[in-house]
Amino acid sequence: FGSTLVSMLSAAMMDYRMMQKDKTMKLRQLRRYLQENEVNSGIAVRVQKQVEQRLSLTECLSEEDVAVLHLLSTTLRSQLRFEIVSPNLTRHPLFRLWTTMDAMLMQRVCAQAVQFLNLRPKDDLFTAGTVSPCAYVLVNGKMVYSQYPDSSPVPKATSEEADVGQWFCEAALWVEWTHVGKAEAGTSCKLLCIDGASLFVHLQQDFIVRGVAVEYGRQFCKRVASAGPPHAVWPTDLQVPFTDFCELVVSMDKHVQQTIGRVALGQMHAQRAKGDIEKLREEVEASEAIVVISGTGALTRVVSLVVLRATDGNGSVFMQVGKWNGVEFHRAFLLPGIKQEANEHVGETLERMFATKLSCLREGVELCGFQRETEEKESKEHGVQTKYIRSICNAQVLTRVDATICHAQMRASVVMHSTETVGRSRTLLDANQKQIVAQLQATTVYAVPADDGTGVLYAWVPEGLIEPLGSASGERALGQFLAAVEWPYPPPGAAPDLQGDSDMRFAQV
Numbered sequence: 001f002g003s004t005l006v007s008m009l010s011a012a013m014m015d016y017r018m019m020q021k022d023k024t025m026k027l028r029q030l031r032r033y034l035q036e037n038e039v040n041s042g043i044a045v046r047v048q049k050q051v052e053q054r055l056s057l058t059e060c061l062s063e064e065d066v067a068v069l070h071l072l073s074t075t076l077r078s079q080l081r082f083e084i085v086s087p088n089l090t091r092h093p094l095f096r097l098w099t100t101m102d103a104m105l106m107q108r109v110c111a112q113a114v115q116f117l118n119l120r121p122k123d124d125l126f127t128a129g130t131v132s133p134c135a136y137v138l139v140n141g142k143m144v145y146s147q148y149p150d151s152s153p154v155p156k157a158t159s160e161e162a163d164v165g166q167w168f169c170e171a172a173l174w175v176e177w178t179h180v181g182k183a184e185a186g187t188s189c190k191l192l193c194i195d196g197a198s199l200f201v202h203l204q205q206d207f208i209v210r211g212v213a214v215e216y217g218r219q220f221c222k223r224v225a226s227a228g229p230p231h232a233v234w235p236t237d238l239q240v241p242f243t244d245f246c247e248l249v250v251s252m253d254k255h256v257q258q259t260i261g262r263v264a265l266g267q268m269h270a271q272r273a274k275g276d277i278e279k280l281r282e283e284v285e286a287s288e289a290i291v292v293i294s295g296t297g298a299l300t301r302v303v304s305l306v307v308l309r310a311t312d313g314n315g316s317v318f319m320q321v322g323k324w325n326g327v328e329f330h331r332a333f334l335l336p337g338i339k340q341e342a343n344e345h346v347g348e349t350l351e352r353m354f355a356t357k358l359s360c361l362r363e364g365v366e367l368c369g370f371q372r373e374t375e376e377k378e379s380k381e382h383g384v385q386t387k388y389i390r391s392i393c394n395a396q397v398l399t400r401v402d403a404t405i406c407h408a409q410m411r412a413s414v415v416m417h418s419t420e421t422v423g424r425s426r427t428l429l430d431a432n433q434k435q436i437v438a439q440l441q442a443t444t445v446y447a448v449p450a451d452d453g454t455g456v457l458y459a460w461v462p463e464g465l466i467e468p469l470g471s472a473s474g475e476r477a478l479g480q481f482l483a484a485v486e487w488p489y490p491p492p493g494a495a496p497d498l499q500g501d502s503d504m505r506f507a508q509v
Contacts, residue, residue, distance in 0.1 A: 078111045085110040091295045093245040113198035117191045125183035136168040141189030147181040153234045174217040215256040219248045230367045250304040254287045254342045261291040268299045304389040306349040307337035316460040322482045324455040329482040346391045364399030403446040436477035449489045
């Protein structure tokens with residue numbers, strides 16, 4: 001035993017001496033190179049310091065470093081590569097979807113279109129102004145992404161850290177992408193490199209997968225082309241506005257949405273997940289519901305709305321306050337909005353809202369930008385996670401609203417002794433509710449009719465009144481206010497009657 005231990009220690013010492021000798025030779029050769037080329041001493045010191053640091057690092061092994069892997073069969077080696085790559089690649093819902101649709105195809109993709117890339121601290125992944133043929137996924141380590149005014153549309157230099165799972169330059173898979181920033185390794189990093197050209201050669205082999213890829217790419221390209229003020233911020237190497245997977249699926253062709261929904265529901269059935277699968281399936285086939293697989297493999301139902309937050313010069317917000325069903329008003333206090341339909345991006349949905357629901361605001365509206373709000377919760381009706389996406393368009397109205405308006409002229413006794421009828425009981429309004437009703441008197445209310453005799457009431461609501469009106473107490477006050485409003489339009493087919501005693505005075509703009 002003693003002789004064996006001595007032999008092992010001797011071998012270890014010999015290996016260490018050989019490594020140190022090799023390191024010394026390399027550093028000596030470097031110093032000679034710097035001297036022969038008369039390199040400035042400041043640069044020379046930095047070069048030697050970085051080389052010494054990197055020689056002391058232990059590099060990660062690549063496939064090429066493990067010679068015995070070449071002994072594996074092509075099939076087994078492909079399965080091994082897929083096992084290593086797929087956990088990082090399928091964090092992206094699109095790649096998870098493709099894997100669910102055709103796992104064998106994605107094995108070939110991982111084997112031939114995806115490579116690992118190892119970076120040392122301070123290594124550049126890319127620099128601004130260069131063209132990128134690849135997309136990257138950070139597997140471990142930390143990257144720092146920076147933009148500068150001379151190469152990017154930013155007013156000053158900016159930097160942000162990218163953590164594990166971050167995608168770089170996904171746009172390079174769908175368009176000819178030129179980097180607008182610099183990505184540098186903050187620590188030792190390992191990344192996946194996905195070659196766009198090779199990826200699509202393989203995707204051609206499955207007709208259905210190819211169809212999803214083409215539609216996804218079409219929607220992504222539209223977002224790249226439309227990105228920029230005032231609708232959105234400029235795209236970067238980290239993100240293109242409005243290209244979240246769910247947002248893109250909402251805009252896709254209905255046939256592709258149905259395909260994605262069928263795959264997601266098939267996975268839900270295989271996992272024996274809870275929920276009303278058949279009802280969801282019927283809604284998916286009728287294009288009434290959008291269902292996707294998330295990056296974690298969960299079934300997710302998606303609902304997308306586009307809303308308008310328009311303000312005037314006084315800071316008031318254009319709000320929907322009620323709905324007319326042809327007989328009476330119902331409270332409906334919310335921002336004007338519309339559901340996003342297939343083959344539409346946010347800007348196109350907004351145009352449709354102006355053309356159909358808000359023609360009174362179509363002229364004289366200046367768009368100031370978009371913001372996105374998302375909320376996820378379980379649907380009680382379907383028993384699955386539902387993601388609600390609300391795209392808020394901020395705008396300023398520069399001209400008068402082209403609609404029938406009314407100026408509240410409620411009698412003081414109506415406010416002082418007002419009650420709200422709830423079912424068969426009558427609830428007296430408190431002092432705060434009376435104050436809300438009084439403030440609503442001062443607002444300008446617009447009546448926008450529909451062809452079927454129904455309609456909507458809009459009003460310029462002061463910013464400070466929005467939160468109180470959104471409460472349960474404010475709803476009661478709004479109900480009292482609407483009870484005093486008379487719809488200015490006659491029922492379909494009836495002659496207009498603009499005479500009579502009314503608490504509201506109407507005027508046509």
